[in-house]
Amino acid sequence: LSGGAFYNIRELKRHNRGIKLETLRKVCQESSMDWEKVSDRIRSVGYKERIILRRRRLTAQHAYLLGLLYSTGRVDMKKNSIAFTNASRKLLGHVKTVYKKLFENSRLREYVRGFGLRVCGGEKEVIVLEAYNPVMKKMYEDLVLNHFGLPLNLGWLKRSIVSGFLAGMLDGNGFINLGGRSPEMGFVLKNFEHAKMMLLLLRNLGVLGWLVKTKDGGPFRVVVRSYRSCKSLCKLLYPYSFTKRKKLRILLEKIKKRVDKGMGLDEKPPSFFYTLLSKIMVEDSLPSFDAHYPIMLERYEMLSRNPGTAQALNTVNVSSGCAQGDLLLYGLRVLSDCELVPESIREIEYLDYDGLVYDVTLERAHNFLANGILVKNCCAAWFCPAGTGSGYPKYACRNGPEHGYYNLAIFFYGCNFDCLFCQNWSHKEISTSPQVTVEELVRVTLGNDRITCWCFFGGSPEPHLPFAINASRKILESLKGRRVMRVCFEWNGCGNEGLVKRCGELAFVSGGNIKFDLKAFDPTLSLALSGVKNDRAYRNFSMLFNEFYMERRELPVITATTLLVPGYVDEKEVEGIARFISEHDENIPYSLLIFHPDYMMRDLTITPVSQVKKCLAAAKKYLKNVNLGNVHLLSLAPP
Ligand code: SF4
Ligand code: SF4
Known part of the structure; x- marks a missing residue:
């Protein structure tokens, strides 16, 4: 390596400082390395990008508005305009107040969109609050749609800012279900990449989320189901949420009662198998289905460590009363529809490949599916x-x-x-x-x-x-x-x-x-x-x-x-x-x-x-x- 880029890296290393993406890109160019491969690798281990907000100090309230924009709003990159879209007048009233405080000189234009939004009990008007705001647009670009292609690049910011953003998302199109056997809350994400990043973001906050695909290939949902994770998330969101505060409080009280009764908050991390199935679903465009009542992973694991056809079928049958197509259930259906036959390797073919390879395993059961084959x-x-x-x-x-x-x-x-x-x-x-x-x-x-x-x-x-x-x-x-x-x-x-x-x-x-x-x-x-x-x-x-x-x-x-x-x-x-x-x-x-x-x-x-x-x-x-x-x-x- 030669030139300024190399010098930069040496200096940064000497002072134990991070290396800029741009510097790395230059080094790759100079040394004829494949930048695509390098950036893929960086992506796979995570990347901390600097967020430029010009002279403005980012606050939790900015983050709240950005969360709302992400979930139910719109940002026009070319025109530098932003728009909050929602059917709730109460929420939009709150947006107006916050926005006015943050951007005194920017005016929000209010209008009703031509068609209605279907909600329980009929149709509701959709109200739009629109403004020309290059600063907000830039914030959105840097924080949510980072130029390196990592959406939701918030993980390393102050906790209050991340909480503000997530509270905005929750108020926008997030959900809290209090009726089920265990609580459930979550966010709706635009695509698989965003959903994956959200899972990582939550993991950074000590919250375990599950990825669920919604009907008809629609957006993805990141759902938090266990008492422990719901408790952590509630605590983070409670100070910033506006429309879901009451539900958050009820949920916290429910969890407290559970603790008072001496019932634990134990939870089990989602298995990689689960994520794998989601991935297969996306990559192979497998048919989508309702993902409403998730089958509990524990049930699958307790029933069958190494599922054979009969066991997979048994698990599907046990769950079919309530499950309408969780990803895991889908995987088990696939297993139970085909005949599981023990097989061993017949031939090994060596490929001329130099890059990442993955070891797929299933926590607890220790075996894994590789191209439809269950292996140990x-x-x-x-x-x-x-x-x-x-x-x-x-x-x-x-x-x-x-x-x-x-x-x-x-x-x-x-x-x-x-x-x-x-x-x-x-x-x-x-x-x-x-x-x-x-x-x-x-x-x-x-x-x-x-x-x-x-x-x-x-x-x-x-x-x-x-x-x-x-x-x-x-x-x-x-x-x-x-x-x-x-x-x-x-x-x-x-x-x-x-x-x-x-x-x-x-x-x-x-x-x-x-x-x-x-x-x-x-x-x-x-x-x-x-x-x-x-x-x-x-x-x-x-x-x-x-x-x-x-x-x-x-x-x-x-x-x-x-x-x-x-x-x-x-x-x-x-x-x-x-x-x-x-x-x-x-x-x-x-x-x-x-x-x-x-x-x-x-x-x-x-x-x-x-x-x-x-x-x-x-x-x-x-x-x-x-x-x-x-x-x-x-x-x-x-x-
Ligand atoms: S002996 Fe093996 S199974 Fe037992 S604790 Fe050590 S690594 Fe785990
Ligand atoms: S248990 Fe393992 S080591 Fe023993 S015979 Fe079978 S494959 Fe070989």
Whole structure:
């Protein structure tokens, strides 16, 4: 790089200041970088644009008027005119008062529009208040329609200004429903992009919103449904709202009563699955439908962790009395209309693509839909009989990847560790877990000869080992070797030695394996990250090696994984773990997993590429079979 732009960046970096978009654009031009790609990337991580308001000081009242303009008004960019349009004389009276105070020399012209606005109980006149106001137009342009294409660029302004804007939107065409099982309030947005930005804006304020598409491909609604989020939003809007104040007060009182009765305000963040469906709806122009009574996500998740056709159908049926087409319901309908068939990968095609890739997952259920396919990965599939056909015909159904068969993933709630980085922390919500008996588990498996392995994971299976051992014995006894049924465990390894040995035996005889998640080598680091020292995991690893490994060396009965927590689990840790494994056998498979921010470590980045490279090199110094898991995350990782 050369020239002024480069100099600018260096200086800004030195003083730890932000870089202007314009400067970046110039640098891209000078260095022949694709500006489109760079700006896409910036967009994906968020962007703080400076808002120019000339000499005026932006106040919450300006913001209120801008919110109204956005929701029910009009701004003519060419003519520099603005117009507030509404059927409520009360609201427009308030607008006149505020406007007069802010712009003494600007006159609002009032007229009635030729056609009526349909409201409950007939038609109402639509009144317009119009003015020539370049300052207001400029404010609108900078705040709402930022030139970089980020609508609603308000997130970093003072809380009072954001509240003023949202109150304007609420008074304009927002809504508050007090009648339902739980309160509901929200905003109507012009298009999908604006709706997405609104969700982010609300998230910044600690409010979780849901995205709902309205009838006939119309505008989008961002709806806030939980008591906790409604409470936060009410508090923000109450001082500034004019026409909806009374409803806001009633809602706050309702919430207070709930708290007084000792009922909680718990809420669950909307799942990414939900947003994904909205996205699919928009991108593929899928048919629209009424989105009135939303199906509760909890219901879907409680009924079916990994929905099969019957479960999806069941959820749809349970909800059909009240649901008229929520996006999630739509997704479930799609699932229940098609036959869900277990499938595995037949072919991999490599594309010459250099850019962002996305990992789609479903919070809590841990599986995801990819092109209509419901997928779950197993971290040992890169060497086990299911993924490779090793051990065929005794331990695998095919002499290669087992196409057409699948692994029954048994997710246990609860864990004997409390890792700050837990990537499956929904296991802590034990009260929401569905309960399954050993008999049911065995019956389901016997009834489906496409299930060829059980994978106990979670949480971690340690607190449930008696159940797991009992169930595994029953299934193996019932099958009497008539069909392949591998039993595998994915755990932190710190279980009771006697029970661990029995699990090893089950994995050994069935062709399965035991996946040890060796989280850290230094016991103090383990204590800091997981709340316990994990020396027992190392002892159990050695014990299983001594008992079983050498007798089935060609099909390893033990393997290890390590999550590369940025800045904590570095090459030194990995080297220690790899050395420990190699002291047993250098052929034991070892997988390094790339971290993504979760649970208590949401503030970390994805494992940086440099750390991954160093850790891989450290592991390969000692071991022959080293694998890297979650590779897709690398495209989002810092260098
Ligand atoms: S559960 Fe065991 S056999 Fe099945 S895919 Fe995973 S590692 Fe392979
Ligand atoms: S051992 Fe695994 S499941 Fe348990 S808390 Fe740690 S990361 Fe989460």
